[in-house]
Amino acid sequence: MQAIYLIITMIVTSLFWACDSCDPITPSPPIEEQDTIFEIVWATRMDFEKSIVGTDNTLHYDKWVLIGGDLDYPPTIMAFNKDTGDKDWELILDELTGYEITFMFLFENILIARNSYYVFAVDLDTRELIWKENLKAKGMRLGRGVIAENGKFYQTAVFNFDPLGGGVQHLYEFDPKTGENRMIYSRAPDSIGTKTISPPTICEDVENNRKLLIFNLYPNAEIPPGKGDYQELVAIDLATKAVIWNSRVTDNFASNSLHPPVIYKDLVITGGDWHIYAFNVKTGEQVWTYEETNTNHLAIWGTTNHLIHNGMLYVNATGDNVTCLDAETGKLIWNNPKGGANCTDNMVYYEKEDLLVFTSWGYGSVMVLDALTGETLHREHRFDDSSYNSDVVYDKERDMFFTSTYRHAVGFKVHKPK
Numbered sequence: 484m485q486a487i488y489l490i491i492t493m494i495v496t497s498l499f500w501a502c503d504s505c506d507p508i509t510p511s512p513p514i515e516e517q518d519t520i521f522e523i524v525w526a527t528r529m530d531f532e533k534s535i536v537g538t539d540n541t542l543h544y545d546k547w548v549l550i551g552g553d554l555d556y557p558p559t560i561m562a563f564n565k566d567t568g569d570k571d572w573e574l575i576l577d578e579l580t581g582y583e584i585t586f587m588f589l590f591e592n593i594l595i596a597r598n599s600y601y602v603f604a605v606d607l608d609t610r611e612l613i614w615k616e617n618l619k620a621k622g623m624r625l626g627r628g629v630i631a632e633n634g635k636f637y638q639t640a641v642f643n644f645d646p647l648g649g650g651v652q653h654l655y656e657f658d659p660k661t662g663e664n665r666m667i668y669s670r671a672p673d674s675i676g677t678k679t680i681s682p683p684t685i686c687e688d689v690e691n692n693r694k695l696l697i698f699n700l701y702p703n704a705e706i707p708p709g710k711g712d713y714q715e716l717v718a719i720d721l722a723t724k725a726v727i728w729n730s731r732v733t734d735n736f737a738s739n740s741l742h743p744p745v746i747y748k749d750l751v752i753t754g755g756d757w758h759i760y761a762f763n764v765k766t767g768e769q770v771w772t773y774e775e776t777n778t779n780h781l782a783i784w785g786t787t788n789h790l791i792h793n794g795m796l797y798v799n800a801t802g803d804n805v806t807c808l809d810a811e812t813g814k815l816i817w818n819n820p821k822g823g824a825n826c827t828d829n830m831v832y833y834e835k836e837d838l839l840v841f842t843s844w845g846y847g848s849v850m851v852l853d854a855l856t857g858e859t860l861h862r863e864h865r866f867d868d869s870s871y872n873s874d875v876v877y878d879k880e881r882d883m884f885f886t887s888t889y890r891h892a893v894g895f896k897v898h899k900p901k
Contacts, residue, residue: 520851520861522896524883525568529561534869534889539827539844540587541874541886542794544607547571548651548885549594550873550892558584558598560605563892565881570892574610575658579603580617588630590659595636597625602638604659614662623653629682629743633694633721634659637667637683652678667696667724671674676703684743684751685721686764694721695764697751700729701737714755716744716762728767732760738847742788742828745796745825747810748843752796754784759798761813775800776790777820786844792854797839799826805839805850807857817857823850827874835882838898842871842886849886851897860900866891 509762538551546566552559558576563569581600588595593613594605602625603615618625618640626639636657641650654668668680679703689693700715714737718727735756737848744753750761750770759773775783778800787799796810805822809817824845831840832854839852843862847870851861863871869888875882885894 488506516791519659520528520898520900521849521863522868522898524792524894524896526866526893527568527570529570529887532888534891535887537583538585538634539873540588541876542587542589543876543878543885544592545646547607548876548892548894549607550887551587551589554583556583558582558596558601558603560584560587560596561892562592563885563894565878565883565885565894566736568892568894572610574605576605576612579615581619585625586628587738588628588636589632590630590636592841593659595628595630595659597628597638599625602628602636602655602657602660602662613660615789616662616664618655618658622651622708624747626679627682629684630659630698631683631743632746639680639682641677641679644881645692650677650841652680652685653867654680654683658855666733667721668698668719670700670813678702679704680717681740681753682743684746686746686751688765689868690765695719696721696750697729697764699732699737699739699744699753699755714738714765716751716753716760718751718764718767729766730762730769733758739784745789745791747791747794747796752789752791754789754798757783757800759784759789759796760814761810771838773808773813773815775804775806777804779803786828787830787841788828790830792832795854797830797832797854799823799830801825803845805852807814807854819857819859819877822852822857822859824846826850827872829874829876831875831877833877833897836897838875838897838899840875840877840897842873842875844872857862862895863895866893 535553542549560574562572580867581598584596600619623640623642628638645651646679652670657664679701683698695718697718706712713734714732716730733755738753750762761770783800785801795851803824806818823843827842837854839854849863869890873887875886
């Protein structure tokens, strides 16, 4: 028995000696949660048979994200639930001649759109076509449009369009609710060339008790870039249609034809050649000029409308440059030479985090830039091997963004890194 006790004592003692010789166990450090700048909440395949190549314009209304259909579809609107990503409904307008929706705009509960034939409107509450205007049947080729500051829709169109030159430029004003329209401006070709105009902007001239409608005018639309074409800025009295002033923007080469000029205080701002120009809205006198020195190509200010937020002007020179200027003086605040090539129509200013969020079609990516410094914080290149290709829109209530790739409608959140 004593021998057994001796053996047990020796075993216990050896265990104590073994524990004394062991290194202490170091606890694992706590796992720190990593910042996720781009968070996909949902992604929904739009069509399981094919990719969607359609309008760049993404819209949102009520609880839906609205995306247009493919190139060979009849005019089609797809509505995806903002919270779940489910396709809640789809409206196919077979009764409209022509194919896909080219551009879409939103006025209250009314979606205004155009394809190659029609300007038309859909009530999004009832999902019914409420009016249509077949401008092609009148011999016109439709251009670009815009919902202006007065709540009217303005559409450019060329009458008797000839691809070899010629055609009369028209600008129509539509009432979004009724489709009632009138021609605001018209210019026939002359010995210089065929006239075209950009979509217009509208501002109040309180001192003279009138509204000014302002647009870029291109006196020779057919001439190749850099071959002597020039650009003007025109202001007309919206009520009388009288030209109030006409200012030469540039003699180098014209640009900024796809979007309206923008208004800041008493300035109207537009792009032309390699510059951004600001003019006095009442007199047409040039106030300041900014030169984009990081590009030498001729097709700039073509794809993205200028964005003004808190006195800062954000512009994309069609190429990779994204630039921030002081809107009042034209002074450079920052330039990001790789900010995002060929940004789609609209950049979004995310006020909560002071970020710029937009789609760069040239990069096939959603870009997230620090709006105060210009630093690229994130580039979301693809989802499921499909590039991002349409506008980003933002829902403040849900604090969510929405866009699409060629395959998916996508809902996402953005978190600024700490």
